[in-house]
Amino acid sequence: MLLRLVLAVLTLIALQAALVALISAVKRRGSVYVTIVIVAFASAPLAVFADRLLFGRPLQPDGRLFLALTHLALGGFLFHFMTLPDRSVTLRILVELLLAPDRALSLSDLTARYGVQTMIGSRLAQLQDGRCLTIAADGALTLLPRGRSFGRAVTKGRRMFRITSAN
Amino acid sequence: MVTGPVIRLLLPVAGVAVFFALSWATVFVFQPRDPKRFFLGYALLLLLATALTYRALWPLDRIEDALGLACDLLLQLLACLTMWNAFYSVLWGFSGSLIYDLFNEPGLCHRDRLIRSYEGDGDLDRILARRLPNLVRGGWVDRHDRTLRLRPKGVVMAVGTLASFKVFSLGMGGGVK
Numbered sequence: 001m002l003l004r005l006v007l008a009v010l011t012l013i014a015l016q017a018a019l020v021a022l023i024s025a026v027k028r029r030g031s032v033y034v035t036i037v038i039v040a041f042a043s044a045p046l047a048v049f050a051d052r053l054l055f056g057r058p059l060q061p062d063g064r065l066f067l068a069l070t071h072l073a074l075g076g077f078l079f080h081f082m083t084l085p086d087r088s089v090t091l092r093i094l095v096e097l098l099l100a101p102d103r104a105l106s107l108s109d110l111t112a113r114y115g116v117q118t119m120i121g122s123r124l125a126q127l128q129d130g131r132c133l134t135i136a137a138d139g140a141l142t143l144l145p146r147g148r149s150f151g152r153a154v155t156k157g158r159r160m161f162r163i164t165s166a167n
Numbered sequence: 168m169v170t171g172p173v174i175r176l177l178l179p180v181a182g183v184a185v186f187f188a189l190s191w192a193t194v195f196v197f198q199p200r201d202p203k204r205f206f207l208g209y210a211l212l213l214l215l216a217t218a219l220t221y222r223a224l225w226p227l228d229r230i231e232d233a234l235g236l237a238c239d240l241l242l243q244l245l246a247c248l249t250m251w252n253a254f255y256s257v258l259w260g261f262s263g264s265l266i267y268d269l270f271n272e273p274g275l276c277h278r279d280r281l282i283r284s285y286e287g288d289g290d291l292d293r294i295l296a297r298r299l300p301n302l303v304r305g306g307w308v309d310r311h312d313r314t315l316r317l318r319p320k321g322v323v324m325a326v327g328t329l330a331s332f333k334v335f336s337l338g339m340g341g342g343v344k
Contacts, residue, residue, distance in 0.1 A: 005233050009241075024336040032335055055230050062172035063231030066238040069176075073241040080248050085331035085340045089261060090298050091324065092341025094307060095332070097317040098325035104316040107291070114341060116285045116292045122343040123262050124278065132266065139278035143269055150263075151270025157258045158267065161194045 008054040008067075012047055013074045016040060020078065032082055040075025047071040089119065175235050178221055179243035182213045186247045190254070203251070210247040217243055261294070261342060 019039045024032055048068050051059040059067060085091055096113050097103055105113070124141070127133050132147030143151060157163075189209045194202050217239055227233045257263045268275050268284070275281045285293045299315070302308040307321035317325060332340055 001227070001230055001233050004230070005237055009237065021334050021336075028336055032337065057230075059234070060229070060231050063229075063234050065172050066231065066234040070234065070238045070241055073238070073245045076245040076249070077241075080245075080252055082331075082335065082337075083252065083256065085328045085335070086337050087256070087260075087340070087342045088328075089294060089341055090302065091328045092339065092343075093295075093298065093302070094317065094321050094325040095328050095339070095341075097308065097315060098322060098329065102316070103322065104314055107295070107313045107315065110315060111292065111295070114343075116282055116294055118343060119261065119294060119341070120265070120278075120282050120285060123265055124281075126342075126344060127262065127266065133269065135278065141269060141276045141278060141281065143266075143276075147266060148270065151266045154258060154263045154267045155270060161191065161254070161258060162198060163194075163258055 004055055009070065009074065011054065012071050013078065015047075016043060016071075016075055016078055019043065032086065033079060036075055036079045036082065040072050040078075044068050044071050172235065175221070175225065175239060176242070178217050179239045179246065182217045182243040183246040183250070186210060186213055186243075187250060190250065194254075202254070206247070206251045206254075210244065210251075213247070214240055214243060 016036070016039055020032065020035050023035050023039065024030075027035070045068075047054075048064050048071075051057075051064060051067060054067075055063075092114055093110065096110060097105055100109070124133070124135060127147065128135055130146070131144055132150055133144055134142045136142070186209055190202070190206055193199065193205045193209075199205060218236065221236050221239055225232055225235065227236065265281070268281065275284055287293055287296075289296065291299065299308070299310065302321070303310050305320075306318055307324065309316045309318055328340065331337065338344065
């Protein structure tokens, strides 16, 4: 029973990862996170009706509910996993070193490839795309209502956890 | 004994509530240098507690029961991971910090001034100053004067990351689009 369960879980996560990889390869400009959410929800019925294939017999209604929720939870794990290569500054630094000759870089070479200018420029552009702020031609930044709500939430959260310095 | 399927889903809800309370209390009261060790410990202990409680209430007689347990554990772990990730990514992470600075320091509401505040006056900018010591301490990277060299452990991680970039068409990651 345990082996069958583990195989079912691995099959479901592999199916979702393969679908996300395929869609991302075809549709390169979209958000991978939106793709993951769509894939998880759209393929949940497939998972539920694959009960005979996964477990060798049709599941009772409670089992089908658990299977659907398990499938969605696995989509959630894929979502979290994706934030690592997609967002992590630390992992990007490791990749820059991997791609460098002799796997070594001076600090100035590293910052020339992936430095504060690039990072902040890109994050500001993403915050602008997300309608959190506007960037004027002269570089002035103005928070929009969504950005102010975000700022308020981060400020409250940091106060709640007594975080005094970050990043 | 309660046998309805939905009632079984209350176990992860309780687990997550306890996880949040313990994590918040730990960070707020003790201010540990490395909170993730505590988060990991609490998450694992609460998963164990959920598994034991589930088995006591609903013996694993059918595959549906086993699936219910797996579902509970995965949902609980996912919710803990989401809180953990929100703590680091939103409250401590880069975009959250940018928004925090813009919201709380109007003087930084200009691209160049914001960038200068991150570049700082020292040897390392604010971003690298936070991360390089951890990379060196963790054995991922060697640092000699101003040169960084990838260590074998770092090679493995970097190769895995690069593979993810390719498989999921993420460009070069690192939050840069």
